[in-house]
Amino acid sequence: MTAADAGHTVIRPYGDTTGDGRIQVSFTLPLPSGTEEERALAEGAAAQLAAKMGLEPAMVVHAKAMGPDFTFFIVYGAVRHLVDLADVEVARREFPLLSGAEINRRIRSALGRELVVVGATVGVDAHTVGIDAILNVKGHAGEKGLESYAEIRVVNLGAQVAVGDLVARAVAEGADAVLVSQVVTQRDAHILAARQIAEAFSEESGRTRRPLLVVGGPRFDPAMAGELGVDRVFGRGTTPREVASYLAYTLAPEPQGNAA
Amino acid sequence: MPGSDIKAGHVMPALDLDPEVVRQARELAAIAGQPIVEMARTHTTVSVERAVLRLGGLDGADPEDGMPWVNHLVDAVADTCGLEQGVALPAWHALISGGYPSLAALASDAAAGKVKFRMPEGADAGAARMAATAALSDGFARIDARKAEREAMIRATADPPKPWIYLIVATGDIYEDIPQAQAAAREGADVIAVIRSTGQSLLDYVPEGATREGYAGTYATRENFRLMRSALDDVSRELGRYVRLTNYASGLCMPEIAALAGLERLDMMLNDCMYGIIFRDINPRRTFIDQRFARQIHARAGIIINTGEDNYLTTADAVDAAHTVVVSQLLNEYFGREAGLATGQLGLGHAFEINPEVPDSFLLELAHAQLVRQLFPGAPLKYMPPTKYMTGNVFAGYLLDAFFNLCGALTDQSILLIGMMTEGIHTPFLSDRDLALENVRYVLRAAGRLGENFRPPPGGFVERRAQQVLAESVDLLRRITAEGLLSAIADGTFGVTRRPADGGRGLAGVIERAEGYFNPAGEFLEGREQFLEAGQS
Numbered sequence: 001m002t003a004a005d006a007g008h009t010v011i012r013p014y015g016d017t018t019g020d021g022r023i024q025v026s027f028t029l030p031l032p033s034g035t036e037e038e039r040a041l042a043e044g045a046a047a048q049l050a051a052k053m054g055l056e057p058a059m060v061v062h063a064k065a066m067g068p069d070f071t072f073f074i075v076y077g078a079v080r081h082l083v084d085l086a087d088v089e090v091a092r093r094e095f096p097l098l099s100g101a102e103i104n105r106r107i108r109s110a111l112g113r114e115l116v117v118v119g120a121t122v123g124v125d126a127h128t129v130g131i132d133a134i135l136n137v138k139g140h141a142g143e144k145g146l147e148s149y150a151e152i153r154v155v156n157l158g159a160q161v162a163v164g165d166l167v168a169r170a171v172a173e174g175a176d177a178v179l180v181s182q183v184v185t186q187r188d189a190h191i192l193a194a195r196q197i198a199e200a201f202s203e204e205s206g207r208t209r210r211p212l213l214v215v216g217g218p219r220f221d222p223a224m225a226g227e228l229g230v231d232r233v234f235g236r237g238t239t240p241r242e243v244a245s246y247l248a249y250t251l252a253p254e255p256q257g258n259a260a
Numbered sequence: 261m262p263g264s265d266i267k268a269g270h271v272m273p274a275l276d277l278d279p280e281v282v283r284q285a286r287e288l289a290a291i292a293g294q295p296i297v298e299m300a301r302t303h304t305t306v307s308v309e310r311a312v313l314r315l316g317g318l319d320g321a322d323p324e325d326g327m328p329w330v331n332h333l334v335d336a337v338a339d340t341c342g343l344e345q346g347v348a349l350p351a352w353h354a355l356i357s358g359g360y361p362s363l364a365a366l367a368s369d370a371a372a373g374k375v376k377f378r379m380p381e382g383a384d385a386g387a388a389r390m391a392a393t394a395a396l397s398d399g400f401a402r403i404d405a406r407k408a409e410r411e412a413m414i415r416a417t418a419d420p421p422k423p424w425i426y427l428i429v430a431t432g433d434i435y436e437d438i439p440q441a442q443a444a445a446r447e448g449a450d451v452i453a454v455i456r457s458t459g460q461s462l463l464d465y466v467p468e469g470a471t472r473e474g475y476a477g478t479y480a481t482r483e484n485f486r487l488m489r490s491a492l493d494d495v496s497r498e499l500g501r502y503v504r505l506t507n508y509a510s511g512l513c514m515p516e517i518a519a520l521a522g523l524e525r526l527d528m529m530l531n532d533c534m535y536g537i538i539f540r541d542i543n544p545r546r547t548f549i550d551q552r553f554a555r556q557i558h559a560r561a562g563i564i565i566n567t568g569e570d571n572y573l574t575t576a577d578a579v580d581a582a583h584t585v586v587v588s589q590l591l592n593e594y595f596g597r598e599a600g601l602a603t604g605q606l607g608l609g610h611a612f613e614i615n616p617e618v619p620d621s622f623l624l625e626l627a628h629a630q631l632v633r634q635l636f637p638g639a640p641l642k643y644m645p646p647t648k649y650m651t652g653n654v655f656a657g658y659l660l661d662a663f664f665n666l667c668g669a670l671t672d673q674s675i676l677l678i679g680m681m682t683e684g685i686h687t688p689f690l691s692d693r694d695l696a697l698e699n700v701r702y703v704l705r706a707a708g709r710l711g712e713n714f715r716p717p718p719g720g721f722v723e724r725r726a727q728q729v730l731a732e733s734v735d736l737l738r739r740i741t742a743e744g745l746l747s748a749i750a751d752g753t754f755g756v757t758r759r760p761a762d763g764g765r766g767l768a769g770v771i772e773r774a775e776g777y778f779n780p781a782g783e784f785l786e787g788r789e790q791f792l793e794a795g796q797s
Binding site: 028158 | 459475
């Protein structure tokens with residue numbers, strides 16, 4: 001029985017005894033540990049850091065010199081902190097996970113035509129692995145990509161597409177949804193790219209129907225959709241079927257709205 | 261030999277592979293590759309022509325817009341007289357007849373629209389031809405001197421025993437990369453790769469100067485090459501071991517970057533146009549033409565190429581698509597040899613990417629790695645660590661990397677790219693790299709000679725799997741020879757990604773050579789084509 005099952009709303013990490021709070025961390029300090037004196041100082045510094053992080057008591061179980069200027073540590077200790085489950089915020093999936101056949105059926109009956117998806121990675125990002133995993137027939141995590149759905153037409157523009165080109169192509173293709181995957185996160189490149197896309201499409205709207213904007217990537221937080229100005233954000237581990245289910249749920253709603 | 265106690269040479273006894281099937285596979289690869297070579301010999305590209313100018317001594321960029329002078333000059337020649345006969349004759353004719361002190365001065369006027377280029381005729385053509393050839397002769401003399409310098413450095417220090425341990429640095433700032441690379445070398449790296457900024461492959465010019473801003477990598481520039489090579493020379497002398505430097509001749513500027521690598525003594529270069537085709541959507545024709553010229557320059561410079569077959573397995577399944585790796589290696593061997601590369605310069609790539617949940621996954625990896633080792637016995641094979649199934653569980657990832665190291669040691673791979681347990685999470689911490697080196701050192705110390713003491717039983721699972729992959733490779737090569745390599749690429753044969761021959765970036769920079777085409781580099785590079793003739797017999 002876990003603490004949560006027992007009705008406790010306040011928990012601590014579990015080492016080998018309920019409530020012991022024990023965790024492990026590893027880190028590097030820019031300190032030498034070539035001599036005995038240096039090593040003692042470095043380990044003392046590691047213990048002090050651990051204490052300031054709330055690990056008390058802390059035990060430096062491993063210290064290793066990495067070259068002349070750095071030392072690597074592994075530390076075990078007990079944290080004082082408590083987690084109150086009542087305060088935990090979880091982004092819950094607002095749509096049901098549908099089967100491939102159900103997704104195709106919904107699109108057929110609601111739209112009476114193929115649902116058009118335009119996908120790309122934009123700006124400096126050359127990594128197509130994410131968008132390909134979602135769009136390519138090959139798919140990801142044992143699920144086939146959106147290309148494999150009979151009622152979805154996929155236009156995969158690939159890597160480093162200019163935002164303007166993406167907008168133009170989405171308009172030209174009559175896109176129902178635009179999927180953008182961003183992997184590069186240095187200097188918040190993924191956030192900037194998502195905002196640029198949202199702005200570009202909002203400038204375009206008025207003239208044409210704005211497609212559903214979906215961004216994804218391993219470092220995105222799904223709670224950021226509103227802040228980024230897009231309709232949905234998918235984070236790490238998203239499968240093609242989740243994306244397809246979301247598209248069907250949003251763009252091809254059931255008339256009674258009570259399926260699944 | 262220093263370090264030989266942990267890196268002793270060994271040969272795992274051979275798997276039984278039918279030499280007739282191997283011969284057939286090579287023959288089919290040559291048949292599939294010949295039309296591509298023919299295309300490369302009858303076409304040029306803007307980047308090939310820019311590389312000619314770089315080899316002829318044109319360096320630097322326009323202070324107005326930062327665009328390299330080679331781009332301005334090639335664009336101006338293209339606009340006023342076309343590139344069908346090459347950039348060299350119109351450029352050197354304008355240089356002589358205009359009395360310019362340098363190609364840069366000519367490029368500056370050309371950029372301002374002040375030069376009307378034309379194809380010289382008669383004695384003018386002869387003079388331009390001689391001047392261009394003399395300029396490139398200087399360029400190739402410089403490359404030859406760099407190659408001799410490398411050999412002298414290796415004699416003065418030492419050539420590390422194989423496997424060479426290959427580590428990546430990628431901070432975006434060359435001045436951060438340098439101390440990281442030196443630290444990695446001190447901790448045991450034999451090869452340092454500076455990953456390029458992710459935007460660079462699609463730039464149709466080579467940036468200039470020392471750079472401090474990049475995305476997930478550092479721009480490949482001539483100055484960055486020079487700074488890093490110089491820093492690694494220092495650390496090579498300090499360690500008494502020659503530390504090699506690698507970068508990327510891929511993307512839209514393959515030939516130019518190959519020229520710069522030769523001029524600045526890089527030691528290895530990623531060079532595989534299939535990567536650009538599949539992952540960067542670069543036009544297949546453009547990049548095959550660029551690749552041939554780039555490889556000819558690498559051949560002359562004594563640079564080892566690394567090919568990118570490992571990449572297919574990041575999108576395709578590593579078991580189902582194992583034969584596509586072998587097919588691509590055979591094609592790369594043909595293209596590389598045709599361009600003049602020696603077998604010892606063919607760093608064919610492959611990877612340890614089978615899903616660890618698959619039963620016998622390690623045995624399958626062993627079969628694939630040993631098959632490649634036996635098919636290309638003289639090639640410095642580059643073996644890539646797991647990336648696809650590095651899940652964020654760093655502890656499981658560390659174990660998987662150890663199995664990768666073991667497979668590499670057991671099958672005598674030549675260049676081991678060291679896997680990071682934090683693959684896919686962030687650019688490695690200093691400690692990630694240190695732990696990764698501890699991992700490989702342990703495996704080589706504990707099991708480096710395991711190959712001598714281990715033999716998969718004849719007719720057993722490993723041998724049968726290797727035979728099966730070889731047979732599937734021959735079948736696929738038959739299909740490719742029947743439909744053509746460009747069609748096969750368009751169909752998504754490699755990396756499950758469809759790339760049509762008329763799609764992608766850079767096609768506009770492809771020019772069919774006209775009668776009278778002249779490329780002064782040809783004189784220094786094309787002498788190496790006996791292999792093609794031999795292959796056609």
